[in-house]
Amino acid sequence: MSIRNSIVYVSFACWFFAAAAQAQLGQRTDPASVIRWSLGGAPVSIVSADLGDSRVQPRGGAMILDLHATLTLQNNSSQNIRGITLAVLAQEMTPGGKGSVAVPSLNVPPGASFPVRINLRLLRPLPAPAGPLVEVSLDGLLFADFSFFGPNRLESRRTMTVWEMEARRDREHLKTLLEKQGPAALQREMLASLSRQAARPHLDVQVERASGSRAISAAVSALTGRNLNFAFLRIPDSPLDLLSGAAQVNGAEAASLRVDVANRSNRDVRYFEVGWIVKDAAGEQFLAGSLPSSPAGLDLRPGGSAVALQDRAYRFSRGPESLPAIIGLTGFVSQVEFSDGAIWIPSRKALTEQSLLGVIPVSAEEQRLSQLYRTKGLQALVEELRKF
Amino acid sequence: MSTLFWKHPGEADLALFAGGELGPLARWRIEGHLHACGECRQAVGEFFELRSRVMDLAELPQMDWNGLAAQIQRRVEQQRRMSSSFAPARRAWRPAWAPALAVLLMLAAGAYITRRYRAPEPPLSGAASLNASAGAVELRLGDRQVLTLTNDAQAESQVNWRVSAGAVSARYLDADTGNITVNNVYTQ
Numbered sequence: 001m002s003i004r005n006s007i008v009y010v011s012f013a014c015w016f017f018a019a020a021a022q023a024q025l026g027q028r029t030d031p032a033s034v035i036r037w038s039l040g041g042a043p044v045s046i047v048s049a050d051l052g053d054s055r056v057q058p059r060g061g062a063m064i065l066d067l068h069a070t071l072t073l074q075n076n077s078s079q080n081i082r083g084i085t086l087a088v089l090a091q092e093m094t095p096g097g098k099g100s101v102a103v104p105s106l107n108v109p110p111g112a113s114f115p116v117r118i119n120l121r122l123l124r125p126l127p128a129p130a131g132p133l134v135e136v137s138l139d140g141l142l143f144a145d146f147s148f149f150g151p152n153r154l155e156s157r158r159t160m161t162v163w164e165m166e167a168r169r170d171r172e173h174l175k176t177l178l179e180k181q182g183p184a185a186l187q188r189e190m191l192a193s194l195s196r197q198a199a200r201p202h203l204d205v206q207v208e209r210a211s212g213s214r215a216i217s218a219a220v221s222a223l224t225g226r227n228l229n230f231a232f233l234r235i236p237d238s239p240l241d242l243l244s245g246a247a248q249v250n251g252a253e254a255a256s257l258r259v260d261v262a263n264r265s266n267r268d269v270r271y272f273e274v275g276w277i278v279k280d281a282a283g284e285q286f287l288a289g290s291l292p293s294s295p296a297g298l299d300l301r302p303g304g305s306a307v308a309l310q311d312r313a314y315r316f317s318r319g320p321e322s323l324p325a326i327i328g329l330t331g332f333v334s335q336v337e338f339s340d341g342a343i344w345i346p347s348r349k350a351l352t353e354q355s356l357l358g359v360i361p362v363s364a365e366e367q368r369l370s371q372l373y374r375t376k377g378l379q380a381l382v383e384e385l386r387k388f
Numbered sequence: 389m390s391t392l393f394w395k396h397p398g399e400a401d402l403a404l405f406a407g408g409e410l411g412p413l414a415r416w417r418i419e420g421h422l423h424a425c426g427e428c429r430q431a432v433g434e435f436f437e438l439r440s441r442v443m444d445l446a447e448l449p450q451m452d453w454n455g456l457a458a459q460i461q462r463r464v465e466q467q468r469r470m471s472s473s474f475a476p477a478r479r480a481w482r483p484a485w486a487p488a489l490a491v492l493l494m495l496a497a498g499a500y501i502t503r504r505y506r507a508p509e510p511p512l513s514g515a516a517s518l519n520a521s522a523g524a525v526e527l528r529l530g531d532r533q534v535l536t537l538t539n540d541a542q543a544e545s546q547v548n549w550r551v552s553a554g555a556v557s558a559r560y561l562d563a564d565t566g567n568i569t570v571n572n573v574y575t576q
Binding site for chain 1: 515525527553565567
């Protein structure tokens with residue numbers, strides 16, 4: 001055998017071993033092998049899980065999962081599904097680090113199927129642990145009668161109930177317009193809604209703890225920043241009064257938010273959120289976030305008071321540009337949950353009277369209906385409203 | 389024969405061709421060449437044969453192993469008895485195999501060292517932060533993106549983000565499903 005032939009045979013042997021190794025590696029990097037779908041006896045079943053161009057690839061000392069999945073689920077219950085939340089958990093990723101994908105504003109009758117799209121990118125250091133890199137599980141299902149199924153680890157019950165209440169509020173508003181003032185009024189309302197959506201400032205935000213590893217910058221911020229008091233919008237039928245509040249503001253960054261509230265209703269409150277609006281030096285206003293009650297397990301009796309605190313820093317920007325300095329903060333009660341599970345949200349009338357419609361985002365349902373109007377026209381919108 | 393097919397392919401390419409491992413363009417070029425070149429056809433045939441032998445090794449036929457062992461033992465005894473005259477031993481080693489063996493040993497040693505002594509990735513560390521933009525919501529540790537949920541919206545104006553305690557979310561109209569979709573990432 002010549003040396004030349006020997007090299008060829010070695011090449012062939014190497015190809016053979018490389019192919020075997022690649023087959024083994026390929027099995028590990030098959031996206032389907034690193035995802036676990038878990039619906040936990042839910043009244044929905046997976047019809048199909050299309051992973052599209054998902055891929056798992058090692059990069060440096062880490063493994064990157066690019067998941068582009070469309071999950072088709074079937075409603076096996078006897079009620080229409082209004083919303084679903086899927087939890088995305090990566091074991092040992094980071095303490096408490098997790099994600100979720102929710103689909104509100106659904107109206108899926110029994111037996112029908114609906115898609116849920118998940119676009120996810122996950123980085124795991126190597127060596128990756130045995131078993132799936134990521135688990136997608138059901139956190140909650142909300143039905144048309146507000147009944148709920150799921151472990152609710154992400155508080156999806158309350159979140160989806162608020163979405164559904166907003167949906168009913170806004171559909172009712174549009175149906176009233178249609179009945180009392182006709183299709184032209186509905187059309188005007190939709191055009192106004194689309195205009196508001198397009199006019200809202202679209203910003204980026206970064207949130208991190210105001211203390212801890214950023215101790216130096218927090219100290220600098222404390223020296224250069226200033227304390228800015230909240231102004232409050234009084235919503236007439238709100239169960240809570242906002243008493244006082246302030247935040248540490250430095251340029252386009254706000255930190256250490258605090259708002260004191262009093263329960264003026266005759267019911268116990270176990271959770272509330274205060275929406276906060278930022279006004280920048282250019283005169284632009286936008287909803288910056290939501291300040292939830294603290295701590296968890298609140299029991300705010302009638303006449304009692306509580307404080308909502310947040311030890312986090314919020315940095316706003318518009319792409320690479322920083323935002324003009326924050327010059328004003330406005331707060332309003334955006335939701336209240338009573339101890340019996342009932343939820344209060346501001347009425348449409350209150351949002352209009354307090355000029356909040358142009359500042360806060362439209363509800364998920366108004367977004368869906370306005371897009372339906374934009375793409376399919378007024379008649380399609382009218383027919384959609386008649387389904388409810 | 390087209391000029392494209394004049395040149396003889398290398399033996400490595402022929403081996404890959406026999407293994408079905410070539411891309412469509414290279415396969416087409418070699419097929420064109422094989423139509424007119426008997427020498428290369430023969431080489432490919434040999435590679436096919438070699439490959440099939442290697443594949444056959446993976447599936448051993450059902451055999452009477454005890455009988456086979458006894459038969460081998462008998463033949464060894466016969467050889468011993470007949471080896472009174474010193475016939476020249478068959479050459480078991482060919483110098484041409486040395487580079488091949490060396491390459492295989494190097495590959496095996498490299499694979500073992502890589503697997504055994506690869507430094508583990510340092511654990512993800514740094515301050516946890518959440519980011520929300522029109523394109524995605526993401527969880528970062530230090531400067532590394534750990535978890536990103538991408539907003540597949542048709543337009544930036546259709547994305548509404550929301551910030552709460554330890555969580556950011558982005559709501560958008562999904563371009564594929566037509567459903568409103570809300571992506572959330574949490575730090576606690």
